Amino acid sequence: MAAIDRFRLDGRVALVSGGSRGLGRVMAGALASAGALVALTARDRHRAEEAAAEVARDTGAEVIGLGVDVTKAAEVEAAVGEAISTLGKLDILINNAGINIRRPIEQLEEAEWDLVLDTNLKGSWLFCRAAVPAMKRNGWGRILNVSSMLGEVGLAERTPYCSSKGGMTLLTRTLALELAPFKINVNALCPGPFATEINLPLLNDPEKKAAMESRLPIGRWGDPEELGPAALFLCSEASSYMTGATLFIDGGFTAQ
Numbered sequence: 001m002a003a004i005d006r007f008r009l010d011g012r013v014a015l016v017s018g019g020s021r022g023l024g025r026v027m028a029g030a031l032a033s034a035g036a037l038v039a040l041t042a043r044d045r046h047r048a049e050e051a052a053a054e055v056a057r058d059t060g061a062e063v064i065g066l067g068v069d070v071t072k073a074a075e076v077e078a079a080v081g082e083a084i085s086t087l088g089k090l091d092i093l094i095n096n097a098g099i100n101i102r103r104p105i106e107q108l109e110e111a112e113w114d115l116v117l118d119t120n121l122k123g124s125w126l127f128c129r130a131a132v133p134a135m136k137r138n139g140w141g142r143i144l145n146v147s148s149m150l151g152e153v154g155l156a157e158r159t160p161y162c163s164s165k166g167g168m169t170l171l172t173r174t175l176a177l178e179l180a181p182f183k184i185n186v187n188a189l190c191p192g193p194f195a196t197e198i199n200l201p202l203l204n205d206p207e208k209k210a211a212m213e214s215r216l217p218i219g220r221w222g223d224p225e226e227l228g229p230a231a232l233f234l235c236s237e238a239s240s241y242m243t244g245a246t247l248f249i250d251g252g253f254t255a256q
Contacts, residue, residue, distance in 0.1 A: 001237070003238075006236060006237040006238040006240075007034060007232055007233065007236045007237075007238045008034055008035050008236070009031055009034040009035045009036035009092070009232075009235065009236055010034075010035035010036075011035070012031075012035070012036045012037070012091040012092055013036065013037045013038075013039075013083070013084075013087045013088060013089050013090050013091050013092070014028075014031045014036045014037070014038050014039070014090075014091065014092035014093070014094065014235065015038075015039045015040075015041070015079070015080065015083050015090060015092070015093050015094070015127075015131065016028040016031070016038060016039070016040045016041070016094040016096055017041045017068070017070055017093075017094065017095055017096050017097040017123065017124075017127055018041065018042065018070075018096040018097030018098060019038075019040025019041055019042070019048070019051065019094070019096065020040060020041070020042035020044075020047045020048050020050075020051035020052075020065070021042075021047075021051065021196075021197060022194075022196035022197050022224065023096060023146065023191060023194060023196055023224055023227050024040065024094070024096040024097070024146075025040070025051055025055070025224075026224045026225055026227055026228045026231075027094055027096065027144075027227065027228060027231040027232075028040045028051075028055055028063070028094075029055050029058060029059060029228065030228030030229065030231055030232045031092065031094075031231070031232060031235060032055055032056070032058075032059040032061035032063055033058075033059045033061070034232055034236065035061070036061065036091075036092065036235075037061060037062045037063070037087045037088075038052075038055065038061060038062075038063045038064075039052075039063075039064045039065075039066055039079075039082075039083035039086070039087060040052055040055070040063065040064075040065055040066070041065070041066045041067070041068045041070075041079055041097070042065070042066075042067065042068075043067065043068070043069055043070075044067060045065065045066065045067025046067075047065075048065030048066055048067055049064075049065035050065070051065060052064050052065035053065075062087070064083070064086055064087065066079045066082055066083065067079075070097045070119060070122075070123030070124075070126065070127065071115075071118040071119055071122060071123055071126075073126050076123070076126040076127055076130050077126075077130045079130075080127070080130040080131055080134070084134055089134060089137075089138060090131055090134040090135065090138075091135065091138055091140060091141055091142065092141070092142045092143075092144070092235045093127055093128065093131045093135075093141075093142070093143045093144070094144045094146065094231065094235070095123070095124035095127050095128070095143070095144070095145045095146060095168075096146040097119060097120075097123055097124075098119060098120040098146065098164075099115065099116055099119050099120065100116070100158065100160075100161045101115070101116055101160055101161070102157050102158055102161070102201065103157055104156075104157050105157075105159050108159070108160065112160065113159075113160045115160075116160035116161055116164055117160060117163065117164050117167075119164075120161070120164035120165065120168065121164045121167045121168055121171070124145055124168060124171065125171060128143060128171075128175060131143070132179065132184070135179075135182070135184050136182045136184070139182070139183055140183050140184070141179070141182070141183070141184035141185070142184070142185055142186075142187075142234065142235045142236075142239075143172075143175065143179075143184065143185070143186040143187075144187055144188070144189055144231060144234050144235055145168050145169075145171060145172045145186070145187070145188045145189070146168075146188070146189050146191065147165045147168040147169050147172065147188040147189065147190045147246065148161070148162075148165040148168075148190055148191060148192075149190050149191065149192045149248060149250040149253050149254050150162045150165050151165030151166045151167075151168055151169040151188070151190060151246075152166075152169070152190060152246070152248070152254050153253075153254055165190075168188060169188050169190075169246055172186050172187060172188040172244065172246065173244045176243040176244030176245075177244065179243075180243055185239065185240070185242060185243040186243055186244065187234045187239065187242055187243060187244070187245045187246070187247065188245070188246040188247070189227070189230060189231060189234060189246075189247050189249065190246050190247065190248045190249065190250065190254075191222065191227060191249050191250065192216070192222060192248070192249065192250025192251050192253045192254075193212050193216070193221050193222060193250075193251070193253075194221060194222040194223070194224050194226075194227065195221045195222065195223065195224065196224055199221075203221070209221075215253060215256075216250075216251040216252060216253055217251060217252030217253075217255065217256070218251035218252055219251075220251070221251075222249065222250075222251060226249065227249055230247060230249050234247065
């Protein structure tokens with residue numbers, strides 16, 4: 001197989017949680033452009049279906065949109081089942097759905113901690129649990145957990161988010177060990193600061209935006225489109241000898 005062909009996903013089926021916007025949307029498009037059939041999810045099914053139609057139009061692939069609250073086990077299991085019944089199987093899972101609440105710890109409510117941990121970490125665990133049986137039946141699988149550079153290093157006023165992403169990194173390593181005998185590779189992608197909706201509170205504050213840029217060796221925020229090729233690599237045969245790894249796409253932040 002030629003090296004470039006190892007990035008192709010023809011005949012593969014992928015599910016991307018939180019795939020209607022931001023980095024999830026970019027990753028769904030990258031996989032679809034490489035030949036995968038894609039199911040993308042959002043909490044609002046109408047938004048998911050609109051995004052799916054746009055990705056399908058841009059790539060020519062079959063893409064469906066599913067509504068799911070990732071904190072609800074029954075909804076996660078139903079989404080995985082619908083993806084399989086509609087697209088035929090499930091080979092690839094990208095756990096991307098996530099939220100961030102930024103405030104000093106004494107200003108955070110317990111319910112806000114629960115919401116971030118349930119969305120970012122529990123939701124990913126629920127999707128893994130629902131998807132693994134299908135991958136075992138296939139004898140092949142890729143799970144890509146979208147962690148963060150803040151799963152490796154801390155940043156003030158983000159205790160729920162950093163805790164959830166640190167957990168995501170260890171979830172990745174543990175599942176990699178558990179699933180390796182079944183030819184299912186599990187890796188984590190750790191983005192740095194990208195110009196997406198989740199970061200609007202920082203992007204819209206010139207002082208905070210400049211402060212982050214000053215800490216980035218590359219000197220700028222990431223363009224979301226720069227993440228797509230990395231996701232494609234980790235979801236394809238191009239990364240066949242990688243499992244339990246964390247790949248940082250962070251402008252050099254964690255190199256310091």
